[in-house]
Structures are given as C-alpha cells and as structure tokens.
Amino acid sequence: MLDERKSGPSNLPREASLKAAESIRLSSFELKVGDIAGVELEKLHALSISVGWPHRAEDWQMLLEAGEGIAAQDEIGRVVGTAMWFPFGAGFATVGMMITSPRLQAHGAGRWIMNNVLARIGTRSLGLNATRAARRLYLSLGFAPARLVYQCQGEALMPAIALLPEGAILRNVEHSDLARLVELDSSAYGADRSALLARLLDVSKGVALLREGRIRAFALCRPFGRGHVVGPVVAETDDDAIAVTAPHIAEHAGQFLRLDTRQETGPFPEFVARSGLPVYDTVTSMWLGQPWAVAGGQDAGKPPVVTYALASQAFG
Known part of the structure; x- marks a missing residue:
C-alpha cells in the first residue's frame, strides 16, 4: 500500500526540455499522441461517454476553446485517451479531462499520457482534481493532496x-x-x-x-x-x-x-x-x-x- 506520508511534490525542478515518448505499444495496441485540437469532437465525446462522464459535445467544445490538450489514438484512429490543461496566469495551470479507455487502464496508458502532459506544460505549477481511481497515479508523479471536493x-x-x-x-x-x-x-x-x-x-x-x-x-x-x-x-x-x-x-x-x-x-x-x-x-x-x-x-x-x-x- 502506498505510504502517502512519503508522497509529495518532488524537490527537483521540472525542466522545460523534458521529453516523453510520443508513441507506445501497450499489449497488442500501438498508440500515438497528438494535439487534441486536431481530433474530431464526436470522437472525444464518444470517449467520455465510454467511461460514464456526463459531458455533452457542447461541454467538450467549451473545454477545447479554453485550454490545450493531447489525445492518444490507435492504429485506426480511435481515440483511447485524452488530457487537457488550462493556463491561468503566467505560472499556473489546471489539468483535467484525463481519460483513458477502459480496455487500456491496466496497461500504463495513464502514466504515458501524463508524462506527455508534463513534457508539454513546462515549469508551471499545476492543480488538478483526482478521481479515486487516478489518485495513486498522481501521487506517484509527485502531486500532493490538498482537500476533497464534494x-x-x-x-x-x-x-x-x-x-x-x-x-x-x-x-x-x-x-x-x-x-x-x-x-x-x-x-x-x-x-x-x-x-x-x-x-x-x-x-x-x-x-x-x-x-x-x-x-x-x-x-x-x-x-x-x-x-x-x-x-x-x-x-x-x-x-x-x-x-x-x-x-x-x-x-x-x-x-x-x-x-x-x-x-x-x-x-x-x-x-x-x-x-x-x-x-x-x-x-x-x-x-x-x-x-x-x-x-x-x-x-x-x-x-x-x-x-x-x-x-x-x-x-x-
């Protein structure tokens, strides 16, 4: 079991030059990550529906207008993962819309997507709201818990x-x-x-x-x-x-x-x-x-x- 007392933000600075692999093979799936702005809205909406999130296509559209993001796609163009970030001021951003297809959640796709997010954001301080399923991942990446949201x-x-x-x-x-x-x-x-x-x-x-x-x-x-x-x-x-x-x-x-x-x-x-x-x-x-x-x-x-x-x- 993860000892949360030893988990927290790393004391090492995150370098803007941090690199992350833009493709990965998970089991029999080969995935590539790219700019979410180039992905059809219908595919993004279908992914959030597949995990039971309530977002409408209109909600996705507002998110796309407000922030930046990445999407992971398989060999035939299906969207199997997303993450977005929303810059507020010069030094802070929130991370959200971190979704991975249920069939890939046990294969490390979430960590790969988050590594790509961190590589793109640079040295901004970050905030996010973590589901129970994703909390352990964020702890392992150095995020520290603050308060519950009800x-x-x-x-x-x-x-x-x-x-x-x-x-x-x-x-x-x-x-x-x-x-x-x-x-x-x-x-x-x-x-x-x-x-x-x-x-x-x-x-x-x-x-x-x-x-x-x-x-x-x-x-x-x-x-x-x-x-x-x-x-x-x-x-x-x-x-x-x-x-x-x-x-x-x-x-x-x-x-x-x-x-x-x-x-x-x-x-x-x-x-x-x-x-x-x-x-x-x-x-x-x-x-x-x-x-x-x-x-x-x-x-x-x-x-x-x-x-x-x-x-x-x-x-x-």
Missing part, C-alpha cells in the same frame, strides 16, 4: 425563503461586471482566470450580491451534462454564498442540478444538501510545484474571499 447533485428542491444578509441587494450579473468578478475570483482562486470568466459569462446566468453598490459575491449557472451546474460561487461568507446560489436552485427546482464544493461543513453545504443536492461523489484537489490556493485549508490563513463552488472539476 460533487453534489440531484433534482433541485425549491429552497426555503431566507432573509437577505443585512445591507445587501441582489441583481443579475452583467457583462460589464467582468472586471469585478475577475478581481473577486482571483482573490479566492489565487490565479488570473479572466479569459475563462469572460467565456463563462457568454453561456451562464449570474446572480451578484452588492453592498453599497459594490459586488461582494456572485454565482454563475450554465447548462452542463445532464442538466445545469452552479459555479463558480465566490463570496466572503456562507450567508452571502447562499444568497447568490438560492436563485439558481429555485429557477431549476424539479430539474437536475450539480454543484461542486470544497466546503465540508457549515451553513453552505447544509443548504446545498437541503436543496436536493446530496453528495454523489468526491475527488481530491492536488498540486505540483507551488501549493495551490486551496492547499492551506479553511482554518489556516483562510482568505477573505472563498470559492464556495468550483467552475468545474477541470477548471477548479
């Missing part, structure tokens, strides 16, 4: 009427709010996601909480997978986070809704559970290089602004 989903229930926090008003998010949303998100997330937030505003409805005319919290909601996903949710307090999330839950009462949060206890996760979104699964936020903003935990050095719900597991 994937909450189900048929949304009309939330109980709650008093708006004192001195606050709610209104819809507008495109002209982008600069302030980026400011709040950067404070909570620890990296600049301005391009991503601009893209999310194009496909999302948003609710903002204001005090004295200034936005202090916001929540976005967009179509995703089986229904809609709420995120990101960024706020200074649980009450503010609840206030901007509740309208989205009310709008989708009776429909499938999802929200991913690192909040384990407290008013916000309790509100999410009462709203028909129990914990369905968990993944682990992990980091390589400089610690991700989430690594400090809620008690030590908690920032004044908190990411209460992720934009997605790929984006963080």
